[in-house]
Amino acid sequence: MEADVMTKRMRLDKMLANMGCGTRSEIKTAVRQGKVTVGGFTVQDSGLQIDPEADEVEFDGQKVRFREVVYLLMNKPQGVVSATEDTRERTVLDLLKPEDRVLQPFPAGRLDKDTVGLLLLTNDGRMAHELLSPRKHVDKTYEALVSGTVDEADRQAFAAGVTLDDGYVTMPAELTVLRTDAHFDAGTEPVSEISLTIREGKFHQVKRMFEAVGKKVLFLKRVAMGPLKLDERLAPGSYRELSAEELEALKSLKSHRGRGR
Numbered sequence: 001m002e003a004d005v006m007t008k009r010m011r012l013d014k015m016l017a018n019m020g021c022g023t024r025s026e027i028k029t030a031v032r033q034g035k036v037t038v039g040g041f042t043v044q045d046s047g048l049q050i051d052p053e054a055d056e057v058e059f060d061g062q063k064v065r066f067r068e069v070v071y072l073l074m075n076k077p078q079g080v081v082s083a084t085e086d087t088r089e090r091t092v093l094d095l096l097k098p099e100d101r102v103l104q105p106f107p108a109g110r111l112d113k114d115t116v117g118l119l120l121l122t123n124d125g126r127m128a129h130e131l132l133s134p135r136k137h138v139d140k141t142y143e144a145l146v147s148g149t150v151d152e153a154d155r156q157a158f159a160a161g162v163t164l165d166d167g168y169v170t171m172p173a174e175l176t177v178l179r180t181d182a183h184f185d186a187g188t189e190p191v192s193e194i195s196l197t198i199r200e201g202k203f204h205q206v207k208r209m210f211e212a213v214g215k216k217v218l219f220l221k222r223v224a225m226g227p228l229k230l231d232e233r234l235a236p237g238s239y240r241e242l243s244a245e246e247l248e249a250l251k252s253l254k255s256h257r258g259r260g261r
Contacts, residue, residue, distance in 0.1 A: 008053065012038065013046040015066055020102030021059045035060045070103045071247055072096070072121040073228065077236035082110035082119060092119060095237050108132060109140075109201060109225065117142075117222035118230040121239070130253055131226055137171070137199040138253070141224035142206055143178075147216045150177050150192035154213050162212040164202070170209060173198045191218065226253050 013027045016036070021027060024046075030036055031046040037058045038050055050057065052066035074092060076082065081089045084106050092107055105121040108128040122128055131138055158175040174197040181190050196206060207217045223230045227249035234240065242250070 008051050009049045010052050011046075012036070012043065012048040012050050012057070015050065015052045015057065016059055016064060018102075019064050019066060020098055021064060027059075030060065065099075067103060069124045070100060070105050070122060071124065071127070071242040071250070072100060072105060072239045073231060073234070073242055073246070074119045074121060074239035075230060075234035075236050076111050076116055076119040078114050078116055080237070081113050082107040089113065092121065095239070096121070111222060112204065112207075112220070115220045115222065116236060117220075118225055118228060119222070120225065120228060127250060131250075132201065134200060138226045139197050139199055139224065140201065140222060140226075141195065141197045143193070143195050143221045143223050144206065144210075144217050145219040146192045146194055146210055147189055147218055148192065148214070149180055149190045150175070150194050150215065154215070157213055158196070158209065162209050164205075164208045164212055168202065170202070170205070171199050173209070195223075197224075226250065 013024050013031070016022070016027045017024055022030065027036070028046040031043060034042050036043055036046075038048065038055050040056070057064045057066075074095070076092060079090070080095065081091050083089075083091045084093055084104075085091060093101055093105070096105070103123050105123045106128070108120040108122055108131050111117065111119055120128075120131070130136060155175045155177070158170075158173045161170045161172055163169050176195045178193040178195055180192045196209075198205060198209075202208070206220055210217050221230075228242075228246060231240065
């Protein structure tokens, strides 16, 4: 028990540095200036051993919450790339607050620049692997507007697996037509609103699947990934931490195996 207690403790300056409050030297200066409190008391020792999860720490009047891992559910907007950095484009990390960026999360599964909807950002590599490994076959559900009339023949084709432009045959997918002639600025051509669930993540897969049956995706939105559902209360570009229930569901994820159910 004593060993367990000791492993939880950490130097104050290390904890603050890890949470993005500054460099060790900057934090040492702030401590000398009386800008750091622990448990409501001003401290003078930047090397003070604290329990980062239990002790209440404030830096320059702001409470500092210790986190080692982070799980963020974002409603990704159009025009932003799903990457940690890009020399030309704005990335989803640019939408994060500094206190979340400091933990170095990354997108667990990418969405195209013009695709919107559910995106998980985390620094938990093992969790990301559970979601993204091709062998796991985790469900990913999209809603889309597609040019033309999506019909029963398309549903059957997707259920059997379609051949993409590179010769790859997709796993069986579940296609549902929600309505046809949905309103969209696409001229006089019919437009279908659909829901599609796939269990793999090939490059531009949804768009390429519809191209394989002679149709074009006009708008694409991911609404679910594994047990996670898009929080429609989140405005495009907004995000929140996963709830305890969502995180538990993610950790107990039971993946599909094999090609099909």
